[in-house]
Amino acid sequence: MGKSTIIPFGPQHPVLPEPVHLDLEIMDEKVVRAIPSIGYVHRGLEKLTETKDYNEMFYVIERICGICSFGHGWGYTLAVEGLMNVDVPDRADYLRTALHELSRIHSHLLWLGLLADGLGFESLFMHCWRLREKVLDLFEKMTGGRVIFSICKVGGLRKDITPEMQNDVLKTIKSLRNEVNSLTKVFLDDASVKNRLCGVGKLSKTEAVDLCAVGPVARGSGVNNDIRLTGIGKYLDLGFKPILEEDGDCYARCKVRILELYQSFDLIEQIMLELPQGPVDVPVKGMPPSNDFIARMEQPRGEAFYYVQGNGTKYLQRMRVRTPTNANIPAMVKTLQGCDLTDVSMLILTIDPCISCTER
């Protein structure tokens, strides 16, 4: 046994474009302990609620993160709608579900690309991001923005989609499904990818529960805490069933995300084929009452909390977002203990960290 050394990892690191810093205590080639520290990009967005109208606040919430921006917007509107007792029309709920699933596709493709980049598989990375570009184009067509959509609002949606767009979505999903098929084979069967992922960073089911893991990290260990089952959007009407894997290693977490891609394709196709007609918004009257409400949302990265507290004026008293990465950091730290130094980047990547989300 050698002497232990501390290796600083991040906040600037080639494998991870996220400002997280880890102090890795290394004994020989093994990590003995990892201490995370964040706080490099804290922006204090939650504090802005005191100076912004609850309708305007929506634009701030969306900008928490560029990848899950629709989910953040939806979660916030869900919380305010719960606070103000607003019922959203069916068509808006279906469209929100479809847009959220589309952003899940774009998030997972982005993550798969980053994983390939972390593996050193550059061509795979390029192909994942090429496919993601198609989803972004679809977003631009439907909402007018590639990353920041500004389409959700308290009470529904700001824009309706046209039948041509519906066809476009169906067409794009069809071609995406074909192209993702060829990439899936690489991620799930290729020897070099499997060597890096299989058996690395095991997180057992009990550990995942104890460490309060959420999202694909928890589902990769067989823990079912998918918030889409609580009745948000139209998931229950569409017969949604979460995808669970039992192994709990990096490969399982990767597999969950790939299978979720296909699930999202199915959900979107189903929605686009049976989209009901009708209005997409309802007028919202009055101010948020002095009460509080917690809405939860299943983001591509896991469960997110949106806590709002009103005070009878147009400004909210308090708004808080707890993002999925916040809950997955403990799981990451635990899996890092005892792993090889070379696997550190894989382990951090497979929880799909979004530190900018975490620090609002």
Place this chain on the structure above:
Amino acid sequence: MASFKMAKTVLKSLFKKPATAMYPAVPREWTERTRGHVGIIEENCILCGICARKCPTNAIVVDRKGKTWTINRMSCIQCESCVEACPKKCLAMAPSYTPPSVEKITDIFEIPLPDKEKTEA
């Protein structure tokens, strides 16, 4: 376990035309709904100031005395609130983005004063 799973995809893309466009030689195609920047039809504007009040970032300044409509392009977040709020429908989202710059771009539009405005004031 299998190797060379990627070979087919790579070979295919060798013969396909590139997925990227030769920007800026080939200009980007905009969609109908693209939110690029806010445009204004000066003749229709009545300087009511609703857009300035609705703007979440306070990027728009309406000067009734000086008869100007000013937008700070770098503060604008392209949320389309002003376009929705405009009673005269003289604001619209134009597709192209504000070009990157080392200075904060402020666009000032002179509003030709309609006669009605004079009599009201």
Place this chain on the structure above:
Amino acid sequence: MKDAMYTIQNFTQIDVSGLLEKVQNLKSEGYRLGQICGTPKGSEMELLYSLDKDLSLLNLRLTVSYDASIPSITGIYWPAFIYENEIHDLFGINFTDSKLDYQGNFFKLSKPTPWKQQAESEKEGA
């Protein structure tokens, strides 16, 4: 309002003295910690512990003063260190017996407890 599962909130008011026992009981019942959220209310703070079991939510509400010290629940739920350090750094609430205490270095801030001072100056202005 839709009568869906996510609209059920279950807010429960509890005391600081009963916090650890209550959380311990909930943990043995199989609850999972969702978040801890701090809300400034004038000279007091409101802490909200959100727990989740089988997708149903339970919220423990705690009203404390700024100088009180709260027993840390990191002994029961280790992942709580993130939320406790965050509340300590932003609002200046002290948690005792924490399993992983960053001593105010969790967030890199230009001045200590920025959100607490804001709450106090608002009170003076009112």
